[in-house]
């Protein structure tokens with residue numbers, strides 16, 4: 001794998017990960033690997049197992065599909081080959097244990113190659129050099145992948161990567177800090193209060209803190225229904241719609257397993273309009289696609305009132321993506337403008353999906369920003385670009401070309 005095939009850029013497609021969105025990332029990567037232009041790129045799929053080990057998987061991610069009801073998972077198996085990074089080698093420091101030598105821990109340590117790095121150097125060791133890496137495409141959602149952690153590692157290593165840098169990734173992973181930066185840039189965000197639940201009394205399931213919670217919500221003038229959600233996390237995990245004051249504390253407690261910083265927001269009556277942003281030249285204005293809307297096709301059960309995990313990922317018949325959203329053109333333009341401003345406000349790079357609420361009176365509020373949005377071919381991000389004149393494969397090509405060495 002050491003010599004790059006003629007004119008092809010070798011790209012590590014990093015997927016899986018330790019976050020709750022592990023399986024979604026696997027599916028996003030599968031889609032990307034099916035679509036990537038193999039005349040121009042040589043993708044190297046590197047999986048991060050749920051426990052955090054990096055491996056060359058013994059399964060082909062291309063076989064994973066959204067909608068076939070299977071939630072793929074990468075684990076350390078006998079057939080998977082641990083991947084190691086030799087920090088001394090910088091950007092070209094990616095190695096994998098040879099097949100059959102799958103002793104992830106101790107065996108992997110100390111197999112690094114010294115001196116000038118050539119394929120020959122590594123031949124008599126029990127690991128294989130993955131060769132010159134032109135770029136990494138981290139198709140990771142959620143914690144450790146979309147939050148700046150992996151970006152920091154790649155930055156330290158000096159390997160170019162697709163997407164937002166450390167700051168934008170970290171800020172957008174935390175809905176509280178996203179709102180602070182957006183508000184400072186004059187962009188409307190959902191009104192709400194934020195709690196640090198670490199000091200709250202777990203033994204009473206936060207009932208002992210009811211006074212503080214209800215008091216802050218009342219002082220902020222928030223009206224029911226409220227939405228309670230963890231500051232980080234995603235895919236609607238831990239999100240609860242609260243209709244009555246007596247259910248608020250339980251909802252805050254329910255968010256706590258996902259993050260100790262918890263937002264209580266006023267429920268916004270509006271349409272959820274999402275805008276894909278693409279920036280392949282930091283000197284130019286970011287490009288925005290026609291905003292889209294997820295249209296729920298049926299309510300599956302009582303209480304299924306918002307776009308929850310199942311509607312998003314499991315039940316593909318529950319919703320469909322509509323681009324452009326059925327809104328007047330000037331409203332769509334307004335959303336695009338807000339999305340481009342939001343991209344710059346958080347120091348975005350590469351790609352981002354800005355999710356907004358558009359209210360009856362024309363107000364556009366940003367709800368949240370995803371720096372690595374769902375990336376399957378039927379996800380909003382690629383669909384929005386396809387509807388705006390840039391096909392999925394071209395989006396991938398442009399993103400990689402803009403960073404690869």
Ligand SMILES: Nc1ncnc2c1ncn2[C@@H]1O[C@H](COP(=O)(O)OP(=O)(O)O)[C@@H](O)[C@H]1O
Nearest residue numbers: 190227233234235236237265266267268306307
């Ligand atoms: N303030 C709010 N008003 C109305 N609906 C909300 C609000 N906050 C969240 N929701 C609903 O909950 C869903 C998930 O919340 P969101 O903030 O997007 O978190 P996630 O990162 O899990 O996608 C949204 O798509 C929306 O349907």
Ligand SMILES: [Mg+2]
Nearest residue numbers: 235236355368
């Ligand atoms: Mg969301």
